[in-house]
Amino acid sequence: MKIIVTKDQKELAVEAWQVMRSVLLQKEDAVLGLATGSTPIGLYDEMVADHLKNGTSYRRVRAVNLDEYVGLSPQNDQSYRYFMKKHLFDRIDIDPESTFIEDGLATDAEAECRRYDAVLSRLPRDIQLLGIGANGHIAFNEPGTPFDLTTHVVDLTQNTIQMNARFFEKESDVPRRAFTMGPKSIMDAKKILLLAVGQNKAQAVAAAVQGPVTPDLPASILQRHPDCILIADEAAASLLKKDL
Ligand code: GLP
16 A cells, blocks of 8 residues: 655645546546545545636546435435535536435335446446545445445444534434445445545554454455555554554
C-alpha cells in the first residue's frame, strides 16, 4: 500500500484530487466508486472547483456509490443519494442517469442487492474512494463481515450509529440498517483510494495498514489490493509505525 501523509485536511483534499485527476485524465468515461461521510467532502470541493475553473467534464463519467441507509428516500436529507447530489452531482455536469446507489426504499432487499451487484459487474470501477470508520469499517462493512460478501444489508453497530448520529437531529433517527457494497465488491475496483482524517481514526488506520488481515478489522483487507493508496493527515497517521 502506498501511504501519503499530509499536514492537514486541506492538503489531503488536494493530494486526493491529484489521484482522482490522473484517473479522469486517462479515461473520459471513467467509472468512479464514490463514498459519503465528512472525509471526502474536501475532495469533492476540489473536483467542483476544477470543473468550474478548468472545465473538466463528467458528461461521460459514471459514478457508483458504496452504501445507502435502509428506509431513507433520495429526498431525505440524510440519505446518501441526497448527500452525493448536494456535495458533488448537482455541482458538476454528470448525467444523473449515470449515478448509481442502492435504493434505500427497495421492498425486496435481496433483489436490490443482486440488482446492485449487476450494476457493479456492468461498470467495473477505475477507482474506489473510501473513508474508514473508527472501528475499521469500510462502507458499512462492520467488524466480522466475511471478506467474500458482495452487496448486502447490514445491521449497523452501536458504535457506527453513535458516530453517525452527529448528522441527525437525534440518535434515535439514525437508521439501524443499510445496504452496502461488500468487501469483495470493494476489492474488485482497479484502484483504491483510502482517506483518513483526525486522531479518532489513528487506531483504525494503524490496524488496517500494519495489523493482521482479518475480517475483525474490515479495512485490513486493503493490504491485499495491488493498487491501494492511503492518504492520511498527520493525526490519522500518528499511530503508524515508521520503521516497518
Ligand atoms: C459512514 C460511511 C463510511 C464512512 C464512515 C466514516 O459509516 N458508511 O463509508 O467511511 O462513515 O465517516 P467520516 O468520513 O464522516 O468519518
